[in-house]
Amino acid sequence: MSGGIAVLLGLLVVAFVSSMLVGGRTIRGFGLPSGAEYLVLGVAVGPHGLGVLPRSMVLIFQPIFVCAASWLAFVLGLGYILVGRRRVHLGRALVGIVLAAMVGAAVGGALWLATGVLDVVQGFSRLTLAVGAGFVGCETTRHTVRWVAERHGARGPLSDWLADMARASALVPVLALGVLAAVAPHAPLTQFTPPLRVLAGLGLGVVMGLVAAVLLAREFRRDESWGILLGTTLLASGVAMRLGLAALTTLFVMGLTLSLASRHRLEIKFMVQSTEKPVLLPVVLAAGACVDFDAFPNLGLIVAIALVARLAVELVRGFLLSVFLPSARAAGPRIGLGMASTGSMSLALAFVLTVRIPGPAASAVLLIAAAGVLLGELVGPAELRRALDRAGETHAEDADDVAPLSLRHSALGSSDFPEPPHSDAPGAP
Amino acid sequence: MSGHGSGQKGIGTRLIQAMALAVTFSLLYSATKLTPQLEGQLGTVAGIGFLLLAGTLLSELLETVGLPHLSGYLLAGIIGGPEVLKLVDHHTVDALTPVNTLAIALIALAGGAELRMATIRGVAKSLSYAMVAQTVLVLVGMTATLFGLARFIPFLAELPAKPLLGVALLWGVVAVTRSPSACMGILAQTRAKGPVATFAIAFIMSSDVVVVVLTAVGMMVARPLIAGSGGFSLADMEKLGHELLGSVSFGTTLGLAFAAYLKLIGQRGLLLVLLAVGFGLTDFLRYVTLDATLAFMVAGFVVQNLTAQGPKLLHSIELTGGVVFVVFFANAGAHLNIPLLQKLWPIALTLCVVRALITYAAARLSSHLADDEPVVRTWGWSSLVSQAGLALGIGLGIAKAFPAIGEGFSSLVIAAVAINEMIGPVLFKLALDRAGETRTAEAEVSRTSLLPPDPA
Numbered sequence: 001m002s003g004g005i006a007v008l009l010g011l012l013v014v015a016f017v018s019s020m021l022v023g024g025r026t027i028r029g030f031g032l033p034s035g036a037e038y039l040v041l042g043v044a045v046g047p048h049g050l051g052v053l054p055r056s057m058v059l060i061f062q063p064i065f066v067c068a069a070s071w072l073a074f075v076l077g078l079g080y081i082l083v084g085r086r087r088v089h090l091g092r093a094l095v096g097i098v099l100a101a102m103v104g105a106a107v108g109g110a111l112w113l114a115t116g117v118l119d120v121v122q123g124f125s126r127l128t129l130a131v132g133a134g135f136v137g138c139e140t141t142r143h144t145v146r147w148v149a150e151r152h153g154a155r156g157p158l159s160d161w162l163a164d165m166a167r168a169s170a171l172v173p174v175l176a177l178g179v180l181a182a183v184a185p186h187a188p189l190t191q192f193t194p195p196l197r198v199l200a201g202l203g204l205g206v207v208m209g210l211v212a213a214v215l216l217a218r219e220f221r222r223d224e225s226w227g228i229l230l231g232t233t234l235l236a237s238g239v240a241m242r243l244g245l246a247a248l249t250t251l252f253v254m255g256l257t258l259s260l261a262s263r264h265r266l267e268i269k270f271m272v273q274s275t276e277k278p279v280l281l282p283v284v285l286a287a288g289a290c291v292d293f294d295a296f297p298n299l300g301l302i303v304a305i306a307l308v309a310r311l312a313v314e315l316v317r318g319f320l321l322s323v324f325l326p327s328a329r330a331a332g333p334r335i336g337l338g339m340a341s342t343g344s345m346s347l348a349l350a351f352v353l354t355v356r357i358p359g360p361a362a363s364a365v366l367l368i369a370a371a372g373v374l375l376g377e378l379v380g381p382a383e384l385r386r387a388l389d390r391a392g393e394t395h396a397e398d399a400d401d402v403a404p405l406s407l408r409h410s411a412l413g414s415s416d417f418p419e420p421p422h423s424d425a426p427g428a429p
Numbered sequence: 430m431s432g433h434g435s436g437q438k439g440i441g442t443r444l445i446q447a448m449a450l451a452v453t454f455s456l457l458y459s460a461t462k463l464t465p466q467l468e469g470q471l472g473t474v475a476g477i478g479f480l481l482l483a484g485t486l487l488s489e490l491l492e493t494v495g496l497p498h499l500s501g502y503l504l505a506g507i508i509g510g511p512e513v514l515k516l517v518d519h520h521t522v523d524a525l526t527p528v529n530t531l532a533i534a535l536i537a538l539a540g541g542a543e544l545r546m547a548t549i550r551g552v553a554k555s556l557s558y559a560m561v562a563q564t565v566l567v568l569v570g571m572t573a574t575l576f577g578l579a580r581f582i583p584f585l586a587e588l589p590a591k592p593l594l595g596v597a598l599l600w601g602v603v604a605v606t607r608s609p610s611a612c613m614g615i616l617a618q619t620r621a622k623g624p625v626a627t628f629a630i631a632f633i634m635s636s637d638v639v640v641v642v643l644t645a646v647g648m649m650v651a652r653p654l655i656a657g658s659g660g661f662s663l664a665d666m667e668k669l670g671h672e673l674l675g676s677v678s679f680g681t682t683l684g685l686a687f688a689a690y691l692k693l694i695g696q697r698g699l700l701l702v703l704l705a706v707g708f709g710l711t712d713f714l715r716y717v718t719l720d721a722t723l724a725f726m727v728a729g730f731v732v733q734n735l736t737a738q739g740p741k742l743l744h745s746i747e748l749t750g751g752v753v754f755v756v757f758f759a760n761a762g763a764h765l766n767i768p769l770l771q772k773l774w775p776i777a778l779t780l781c782v783v784r785a786l787i788t789y790a791a792a793r794l795s796s797h798l799a800d801d802e803p804v805v806r807t808w809g810w811s812s813l814v815s816q817a818g819l820a821l822g823i824g825l826g827i828a829k830a831f832p833a834i835g836e837g838f839s840s841l842v843i844a845a846v847a848i849n850e851m852i853g854p855v856l857f858k859l860a861l862d863r864a865g866e867t868r869t870a871e872a873e874v875s876r877t878s879l880l881p882p883d884p885a
Contacts, residue, residue: 063474188464207456211449215486224485227752231482235453238475239460278701 036377038281039347039370042288053289063241065286066355068279069348070237070251075276076170076345077255078269088164096165099320100138100172103313108134110309111302120296124185125361128353132365133306135176136350137372140166141343144376148338148384156393157327162339162384170252170345177349177356178202178249184357188244201245202253208236209257216264225271248352280344287351291370295363306368307375314340318387331387338384341376342369443493450486453479454509457516476521477528479509480759481752488755497858498618499611499758503851506762517763525760531707532750532757533818536610537722538703539746540634541680541729542739543613552631555799555809559632562795563788563813564605564639570787572601574780582776584837595654596834602647603824603842604784606640607633609722611815611854614754617747619858623866624805629812629857634726637819638673641720644823645669648830655831668718676720680727683710687728688736699745722819761817765847769840777844781852784845788813804864811860815853816846 045052058065081088112130115121121129145163148154181187182197189197212232216225236254237247259265293299318336321328328335350369354362388394457479461472480502488501509516549556576597579585585593612633616626649665683706690702714721733739770777792810795801801809824842828835861867 067474191463204456207452211452214445215449217445227481227485227755230752231453231478231485234474234478235456235482236478238472238478239456242460242464242472242475244464 036373038284039288039373042285043291043370044288045285046289046291048291048293053285055290058286058289061286062355065283066241066247066352067234067237068283069352070240070247071233071279072276072283072344072348073174073248073252074233074255075272076174077252077257078259078265078272080167080170080252080256081259082265082269083163083167088167089160092161092164093168096140096168097171099165099317100140100169101135103310103317104135104138104172104176106134106313106316107138107306107309110134111306114302114305118298118301120298120302121361121364124183125359128180128184128357128359128361129302129364131176131180132350132353132362133368136173136353136365137306137310137342137346137369139169139173139342139345140339140380141341141345141376142166142170143343144338144341144380144384148381148388152385152388152394154385154388154394156388156391158325158331158335158391159388159393161321161325161327166339173345173349174249174252177353178246180353181244181246181249181356184244186244188242197243197245200243201240201250204236204240204243204245205250205253206257208232208250209254210261212254212258213261216258216262216268225268229268229272244356246352246356248349280348283351284344284347287347287366288370290351290354290363291367292360292363293367295360295367299364299367302364303368303371307371310340310372310375311337311379327391328387331391334383335387335391337379338387339380340383341380342372343376347373438489443490446486446489450483450490453482453486454514454516457509458514461516472518473521473524476517477525477756479516480506480525480756480763483509484755484759495859495862497615497854499614499854500851502755502758503762503765506759507765507767509759510763510765512765512767522760522763525756527708528753528756528760529818530711531704532610532753533722534707534711534725535703535746535750535753536613537637537725538729539613539617539743539750540609540630541684541726541731542733542743542746543616543630544634544726544730544733545739546734548627549631549635552628555628555795555801555805556631556635558795558799559628559792559809560636560639562791562798563632563636564643566791566794567605567784567787568598568601568643570601571604571780571784572597574783575600578776578779582837582841584834584841588834592655592657592834595651596831596838598647598651598654599827599831599838600780600841602640602643603820603827603845604780605636605643606816606820606823607636607813608815608817608819608850608853609633609637610754610757610817610819611850612812612857614758615812615854615857615861617750617754619861619867621861621866623861623864624802625808625811625861625864626866628801628805628809633812637722637726640819640823641673641723642669644826645672648827651831655833672718672720673723675717676714676723677727679714679719680724681731683724684728684731684735687742688732688738691732691738691741692736696741696745699741700749703745703749761850765850766840766843770844770847773841773844774848777841777848780841780845781848784849785814785852808860808864812853812857814849814856816849820846820849 042053043049047053047055108130111133112126115126115129142163145159145166149159149163178198178201179194182201183194187194187197189200192200212228215228215232233251233254236250240247240250258268262268314336315333316336317339318328318331318333321335322331322333323329346369347366350362350366354366356362385394457475460475483505484502486501487505488498491501491504492498506517508514511517511519511522572594575582575585576593579588579593579597585596588596612629615621616630645665645668690699710724711721714724729742732742789810792813793806796806796809821842824846825839828839828842831838858867
């Protein structure tokens, strides 16, 4: 049996375990909201650990991993405007986007200055590191809010605000990746200027989203729909990869377009959501195996600066929320720390960045994203729960009804359908 | 291989599908023109997406003129493949070999699971007569045909009679091979039920065992004829026995494992298990020189007939296969060697026509002897014309075993299989339509809402 087949089978086993966990019928009682355990597992089996999954093997399956990450972006785009069955509130979404951009800019700025002072990377690599680490990790995983809500029965206006802002924040890193891929040197589309390349990636997503929407418009049958969805997504991501664009950004836009244009959006979302975890965990595992601790000197310091900057700017975000959002006043500025949880998308984006713009800078971005996931795991859920406690939105008596902490509720893999009972969700109080 | 073909769709839907198909072609065409230097790995993902989408759409459009979906998949592959528009390059075609492996495993599993003991008992007499008549007449007839036409075939024209007889015998063996994939593809699309469909599935799946035996015996007999020295070796028979018994034993164990899984866990996660088994076990079985097709077929048969889990297994394969088979057949289309077909088509077409005529005659004879019902007498032969991956595999195996005639023999096999691959499914679909076995009721198509109940 070839090594390739062995790795493929290994990944299928990981996907199988993940799919079993989605149903929640097997393992209960442990698990992390960010799913960081799979990241750690990836590091453990990677070249810096046991060496079972060497980087060369990951390289063989690179297109598959990029496709898988792009599929996750498609699923994310498909559910971007929906929380459960309700639409995301536009105002909250805009605030979420602006604040996520602020976090990204602040962390990116700090890294830009730090790399200048330390003189570790120059030129485009410096830009990749600053923009990549800043913006790729600026999202708040939508699963954290849900996780806290499910475990502690949180509901109320602040929970809704946080859920909508977390969901909307994903747009910033996705677009940042699209821009980085477009301005990267040696892009195959030499005929186009960088802004046109960005537009080409977005346009491709819009066109394929519309194609999928019209094909699924009249009839909706499971077998046909899978063929059309897989065909359109693979074609879009394949063409994007071929043109040197960010396939992940293209697929996110495609999902978003499909969600906006199709009257079957809920059915499609329901159909694809079960694939999220089986696809995600092998990607996280591969990302873990690709983490490089020796990308360049002083890497540890750079990572520390990124993490400290993130926490500092999260406090600023929390301060702004507590000042301008009445429902957040009681929660105080530390609510920002509750938004520090990053997860699947950050890792997937960083991983794709290492594929699209290989080099020490992208490797550092992946390491920072991985460290961010772990830090977010330590800080995010606990701070969020405390903040919601202070805001009076947790309901301890309801929490007894919630299943014990389990991988089913893992932020990396939780299905987001149906969502927690937000106050403006149908049937919610 | 989608089972949705029977629903009636309006002109609006067809126009939308045609436009989407145009977008699909033009998108990949533009990308290929914009970055002509980038072939290989980067094109593979787009290639798979193209084959899947274009195959699905073209099959839907060809449905309006009564052609089976398989023809649409094949045509999409031919047009987009390396010989015509070059949207899918040779690297992509080769890179999709694992998909072919998976598809063949799923087809064999599904084929075995479709073989119900009660059904086999019901058609046992028919099946026995047909198996003997088809095997003997096609083998002898095609051996004689190739022997007779040898002077028109460049690589055989100068061959002396004895080795020529050996090559002709091997050709006869290849001609006996049918296509389980085409049969399953058409039946899955049409959801046909009736005597013709039952006969087709029972005959084609059980003929796999005959083909395995015949190939081994044929090669054993042909070797001294072609090489001009040596004799029969019992070692070949020992190897054959090991292969058959080993495959059946392994298949039985696998079937019981599947049944246990389905009983204990259900269908959850089975899709991934099927993928892992399809990829991993096929590789393993090849390594231990067992017949993967036979093993998977036995596994499906065991699940269906020795346990109560057959319907669950079939349902899961249907869900997985829907996408895999489109890529499989579209890739087969992309694999077609058009220049070779252009060169060899007169002789290949002659051989295919003769094979079809012998198949028809053998079917009439066996139906008469078995006293089959009229519909089987008239249309029973139609499913036996298709040839695809199995015939190619055996043909290429023979070519490898006999390098002296290998290149010419494999070229002729590829050309003949290409013709049978294109004509066979059309014939079978036509026959099922004429026999009234294709179901057209919209109600048959699963259209239930995929949404969970509203929590509100």
